[in-house]
Amino acid sequence: MLKTKLVAVIALIGLFLTTTAFSNPDLHDNCNLVEKETSKLIKEKNNRYLQTSEQPKIIVKTVNRVDHLTPKKLSKYKRTVFIIVGYKDKKKNVQIYSSKDLHSAFTADIRGNIIRSQSDQLRSNNKKEFNKGLRFVFRACATTIDQRYQYALDKYDLSNDERTQLTHPRRLALPIALALVLVIGGLLYFFKSNMQLKK
Structure with missing residues (x-):
């Protein structure tokens, strides 16, 4: 009888520790998409923030x-950024939201650049690829926060090259500009040829 009670108490303590002390309050993975490495990154960076x-x-x-x-x-939140991953029928939608006090750091352009820079990985059905993109998004948000509060950048932040990728994202602007130059050049040539024929 005593043995049974002791085993039950130990099991309850084990369950309590598993669901509280070792859980990550900054990660709510309802769709089972987040890998251990990503979870560790989220936990460690947020733990560093607790020291500020x-x-x-x-x-x-x-x-x-x-x-x-x-x-x-x-x-109602303050100094908080949310990375929300919507997932249904193998479709994913990743969005970044921030509390009002961080709106100036997380403008629509900045949030869009972060998501666009990882669009292929974030849409991937391969869990490893998706998590690679999610970690980049998390690190980009962390870097933006660190710059906003002038914290020293650490191993969790983006490298200089990765930051450059965000400030100068690969857009369609260059191909569109080249296409416009070709079209305008073609039109000028066409009109010039027509003018010479009329003469």
């Missing part, structure tokens, strides 16, 4: 839908 006076936070959530991803009560 501002204590910003980056919360990552996966949800079973691809629309209506805005976090509940977002307006």
Whole structure:
């Protein structure tokens, strides 16, 4: 009888420790998309933030839908960035949201550049590829926060090359500009030829 009670108490303590002390409050993976390496990154960077006076936070959530991803009560949060991954029927939608006090650091352009820079990985059905993209997005958000609060950059932040990739994203601007030059050049040649024929 005593043995049974002792085993039950130990099992309850083990369950309590598993669900509290070792869980990551900054990660809510409802879709089972996040790998251990990504979870570790989220936990370690947020633990570093706990040592600062501002204590910003980056919360990552996966949800079973691809629309209506805005976090509940977002307006009540302070110094918080959300990376929300919507996942349904093998479709993914990744969005970044920030509390009001971080809006100037996370403008629509900055959020768009971060997501666009990893669009192939974030859409991938390969879990490793997806997590690689998600880690980059997390690190880009962390780098933006670190620059906003003037924290020293650390191993969790983006490298100089990766930051350059975000400030000068690969866009369609260059191909479109080249196409326009070719079209305008063609039109000029056509009109010039027509003018000479009329003469």
